Amino acid sequence: MRRFMNQLKNGTFVISYCTACRKKIWPPYEYCPACYRRTSPVTAGKIGKVVEFSRSWLEEQEVIVALIDMDGILLLGSISEGQGITIGAAVELIATGASSDGKIYFHFKILGSV
Ligand SMILES: [Zn+2]
Structure with a gap:
């Protein structure tokens, strides 16, 4: 977990992968929760899609919080450039x-989006 946090601090999003089950595991674990074999760290992809989102205003600035499906892994994050945001819209992890x-x-x- 410490290695994962250090990589995240450097801007690299790493998940665990079980080569036996071919499953992505998030949050990362050293052992697969399905077959208990040791997992490998892999860098996750950067493209996902919007599952759900909500707009809110904080100090006169619009903030969009969204649930993103990253090819089977669900992440909660913020989105810039909310124009054209729809459920199912493709997004890229930029930070x-x-x-x-x-x-x-x-x-x-x-x-x-422009
Ligand atoms: Zn497994």
């Missing part, structure tokens, strides 16, 4: 990281 107090964030942008 990820962890703050010093351990809070993880994911930031996406809508693909194809």
